Amino acid sequence: xxxxxxxxxxxxxxxxxxxxxxxxxxxxxxxxxxxxxxxxxxxxxxxxxxxxxxxxxxxxxxxxxxxxxxxxxxxxxxxxxxxxxxxxxxxxxxxxxxxxxxxxxxxxxxxxxxxxxxxxxxxxxxxxxxxxxxxxxxxxxxxxxxxxxxxxxxxxxxxxxxxxxxxxxxxxxxxxxxxxxxxxxxxxxxxxxxxxxxxxxxxxxxxxxxxxxxxxxxxxxxxxxxxxxxxxxxxxxxxxxxxxxxxxxxxxxxxxxxxxxxxx
Ligand code: HEC
Ligand code: HEC
Ligand code: HEC
Ligand code: HEC
Ligand code: HEC
Numbered sequence: 001x002x003x004x005x006x007x008x009x010x011x012x013x014x015x016x017x018x019x020x021x022x023x024x025x026x027x028x029x030x031x032x033x034x035x036x037x038x039x040x041x042x043x044x045x046x047x048x049x050x051x052x053x054x055x056x057x058x059x060x061x062x063x064x065x066x067x068x069x070x071x072x073x074x075x076x077x078x079x080x081x082x083x084x085x086x087x088x089x090x091x092x093x094x095x096x097x098x099x100x101x102x103x104x105x106x107x108x109x110x111x112x113x114x115x116x117x118x119x120x121x122x123x124x125x126x127x128x129x130x131x132x133x134x135x136x137x138x139x140x141x142x143x144x145x146x147x148x149x150x151x152x153x154x155x156x157x158x159x160x161x162x163x164x165x166x167x168x169x170x171x172x173x174x175x176x177x178x179x180x181x182x183x184x185x186x187x188x189x190x191x192x193x194x195x196x197x198x199x200x201x202x203x204x205x206x207x208x209x210x211x212x213x214x215x216x217x218x219x220x221x222x223x224x225x226x227x228x229x230x231x232x233x234x235x236x237x238x239x240x241x242x243x244x245x246x247x248x249x250x251x252x253x254x255x256x257x258x259x260x261x262x263x264x
Pocket of ligand 2: 052055056059062098101102113114115116117118119143144145
């Protein structure tokens with residue numbers, strides 16, 4: 001009897017957990033602070049199967065917050081632009097990190113990032129209250145995101161392995177500033193992942209070739225480049241260059257399009 005009940009309970013729980021229709025947070029309002037804070041949605045396996053609306057039902061501030069007009073010392077935000085904010089691809093006023101990846105015009109046009117593309121859920125046992133101060137539960141780890149995710153779009157331009165004589169900024173004129181001069185035929189099976197809009201990227205790059213550079217060196221926060229998977233393409237040679245030996249030939253499983261469809 002008891003076992004039966006428990007079974008019923010756990011299968012109910014499972015249904016609740018895996019359904020992606022917005023029910024995960026149901027019954028727990030954001031007002032119930034502790035239960036929300038420790039809600040299983042923050043951890044694996046639940047976090048892998050949620051849609052953004054479920055996170056946003058508690059974390060609306062992520063998309064609503066804005067940067068300050070001016071710093072407490074009075075410096076206007078419009079006067080403290082970083083170098084990359086002076087490029088033509090940077091639109092509008094300064095905005096928050098989350099908004100730049102989820103809702104700005106460029107983000108919406110080219111990308112389809114989800115909360116769980118970056119937030120993959122931490123292990124509760126690693127939430128790390130430091131004894132003797134058990135109140136130290138500021139969830140630092142929960143905020144942490146695997147930097148490899150960022151590296152995919154903010155790494156260095158791989159000009160050496162592409163056979164270019166100099167970094168793109170210096171050699172671009174030789175190629176009319178256009179990556180597609182080569183990439184209309186080389187590595188053409190690209191961007192088939194659930195957080196990018198592959199067709200829109202190709203369209204946008206035909207109008208403004210700098211679109212490609214934007215994610216492949218133009219917003220470089222790292223010294224290194226990302227070792228991309230090397231998908232087979234039409235006309236590819238059988239000879240694998242040395243630098244590419246050992247590279248995967250498919251995108252990471254969690255990014256493959258079929259994974260996303262299964263989660264929908
Ligand atoms: C039921 C409400 C609820 C849902 C749903 C929810 N969260 Fe949370 N989350 C909270 C609360 C409450 C905290 C603790 C916030 C605090 O103490 O400032 C928190 C903390 C966090 C933190 C650490 C924040 C910090 O400032 O320390 C992150 C990151 C986070 N949540 C991300 C997510 C993501 C991603 C999702 C969706 C997968 C999600 N949350 C879904 C309520 C929720
Ligand atoms: C491009 C990757 C990325 C995406 C997409 C993303 N986040 Fe974050 N998020 C981060 C990073 C990085 C931090 C900052 C960690 C830190 O401050 O240490 C963060 C911090 C947070 C925090 C805590 C700090 C804060 O700013 O309040 C919350 C809550 C949060 N994210 C929720 C979300 C939700 C909800 C979504 C989906 C609507 C989302 N994030 C989408 C990378 C991302
Ligand atoms: C799928 C590609 C992609 C991923 C993954 C990604 N970014 Fe970005 N990032 C962009 C694009 C595109 C922009 C420019 C958006 C715009 O100008 O509206 C950008 C802008 C930024 C900016 C400038 C924001 C501003 O307003 O000045 C920072 C900082 C940043 N990203 C950091 C990160 C970090 C940290 C991560 C990992 C947690 C990350 N990005 C993951 C594509 C990506
Ligand atoms: C002169 C021709 C040429 C030009 C111009 C060119 N590329 Fe490449 N690119 C290549 C070649 C060749 C490879 C390696 C092909 C292979 O896998 O064997 C490559 C590979 C790449 C890779 C994969 C790197 C890796 O580690 O797997 C990326 C990303 C890339 N190019 C982006 C760009 C971008 C963005 C531009 C424009 C800013 C550009 N390329 C301009 C020829 C070119
Ligand atoms: C919004 C960011 C973004 C833009 C814009 C972008 N890329 Fe990429 N690119 C990526 C990411 C992320 C990957 C890795 C995807 C994966 O894991 O399969 C990638 C992978 C590649 C690869 C490796 C292909 C392979 O074998 O899988 C090449 C080549 C490449 N991009 C070239 C380009 C060119 C050329 C353009 C312009 C037409 C461009 N990229 C525009 C983010 C971007």
